[in-house]
Amino acid sequence: MAHVDVSEVVRALRAARDEWRDAQKRSRELGPREFPSREALAGIVESLKGALFPMRLGPQDLHHENEDFYVGHTLDAALQGLLTQARLELNFSARHAAPLAEAIDEQAALAVRAFGAALPGLRRLLDTDVLAAYQGDPAARSVDEVLLCYPGVLAMIHHRLAHQLYTLGLPLLARIVAELAHSQTGIDIHPGATIGPGFFIDHGTGVVIGETAVIGQGVRVYQAVTLGAKRFPTDDTGHLQKGLPRHPVVQDDVVIYAGATILGRVTLGKGATIGGNVWVTDDVAPGASVTQASLQKAPGRVAA
Numbered sequence: 444m445a446h447v448d449v450s451e452v453v454r455a456l457r458a459a460r461d462e463w464r465d466a467q468k469r470s471r472e473l474g475p476r477e478f479p480s481r482e483a484l485a486g487i488v489e490s491l492k493g494a495l496f497p498m499r500l501g502p503q504d505l506h507h508e509n510e511d512f513y514v515g516h517t518l519d520a521a522l523q524g525l526l527t528q529a530r531l532e533l534n535f536s537a538r539h540a541a542p543l544a545e546a547i548d549e550q551a552a553l554a555v556r557a558f559g560a561a562l563p564g565l566r567r568l569l570d571t572d573v574l575a576a577y578q579g580d581p582a583a584r585s586v587d588e589v590l591l592c593y594p595g596v597l598a599m600i601h602h603r604l605a606h607q608l609y610t611l612g613l614p615l616l617a618r619i620v621a622e623l624a625h626s627q628t629g630i631d632i633h634p635g636a637t638i639g640p641g642f643f644i645d646h647g648t649g650v651v652i653g654e655t656a657v658i659g660q661g662v663r664v665y666q667a668v669t670l671g672a673k674r675f676p677t678d679d680t681g682h683l684q685k686g687l688p689r690h691p692v693v694q695d696d697v698v699i700y701a702g703a704t705i706l707g708r709v710t711l712g713k714g715a716t717i718g719g720n721v722w723v724t725d726d727v728a729p730g731a732s733v734t735q736a737s738l739q740k741a742p743g744r745v746a747a
Contacts, residue, residue, distance in 0.1 A: 477535050479528040484619050487528070490521035492600055495566050499590055518559065525616075526555045532615045554611040565603045571640035571660075572599045579643045579663055594628035595644030605634035636670075638662075639695070646701075653690035659713070662693055665701040673707030673724055694729070 464471055493501040494517045497510050505513055529551040537547065576589045576596055583589050589596055601624035609617035617634035625631045629648040632638075636652045639660035644650055649667035652658075656670045672689040691705045694713040699705070702720040711717065712729030721733055 575641040575643040595647040598630040609634040656690035658693045659695035664699040
C-alpha cells in the first residue's frame with residue numbers, strides 16, 4: 444500500500460471544515476458536539492419500538508410476566524437518551540440567541556415528558572394501521588406477520604413517532620427518525636405530514652408524502668405514489684417560502700394505486716379512487732374514479 448501522509452490530510456480536512464464554518468457563520472470555538480446523533484436516535488427508536496410492541500418487537504427471551512418491567516426499564520433509558528438529543532437540537536436552534544441553559548433544559552424536559560405521555564395513544568393509533576394492513580392484503584396471514592414484515596407498517600411506526608416529535612418543536616430529531624425508516628424501506632414520509640388512523644401502504648417502495656400533506660382515515664396507497672408539491676413559491680429575495688400548504692389533502696377511504704402522482708394543494712374527495720400511473724393536479728370529487736382512460740377523454744381535467 445502506498446504511503447499516505449495522514450497528518451497532511453488531517454490539516455487539509457480541517458481547512459475545509461473551517462471554510463465551511465466561516466461561510467455558514469458558525470463558531471470555530473472548541474466545545475462539545477453540537478448536533479443530535481443519528482446513531483443514538485436509531486438506538487432510541489429501536490427501544491421505543493420494543494416498548495410499544497414488547498412481545499413482538501422486544502427481546503426474543505421476553506416473557507409475559509416480565510413485560511411491564513421490560514417496558515418500564517426500556518422506556519426510562521430511551522426517554523433519557525431522547526432528552527439528551529432534544530437538548531442538543533434546542534441548543535443548536537437557539538445558538539444565536541444565547542439562551543439560558545436552564546430554559547433549554549426545561550423546554551427539552553417538557554417536550555420529552557409530553558412525548559412519553561403520548562405513547563399509549565400512538566400505540567392505539569398504530570394498532571389501526573396494523574389492522575388496516577392485515578384487512579387490506581389478502582396475502583397477510585396474521586397481524587403479527589404484518590407488524591414483523593411489512594415495510595409500510597415499519598414506516599408508519601417511525602412516522603407516528605416522528606410526527607409527535609415534529610409537533611413538539613423538535614423537527615430535526617423528527618426528520619432523522621423519518622429518514623431512518625426511509626433508508627430501510629424506500630418510503631419517504633415527511634414528519635410534518637398529518638395522517639389519520641388506519642393508513643395502509645401496500646408494498647411501499649418509492650412512496651413519497653410531503654410535509655403539509657393531510658390524509659384522512661382508512662386511506663390506502665400503493666408503491667411509487669407521490670403526494671407532492673406542484674410549485675415552490677419564493678419571497679421577494681428569491682428564496683423559497685417555507686411551511687406553506689403545498690401538498691394534497693386526501694379525505695377518508697381514498698385508494699391511490701401504484702405510480703400515481705398527485706401534486707399541489709388539491710383535495711381528493713372521500714371514497715375517491717385514483718388509478719395507476721395517473722397525474723392529478725386538480726381536485727377530485729368524492730366517490731370519483733380517475734384513470735388514464737378518463738383523463739384521455741377529458742385532457743387537462745380529472746374525472747368527476
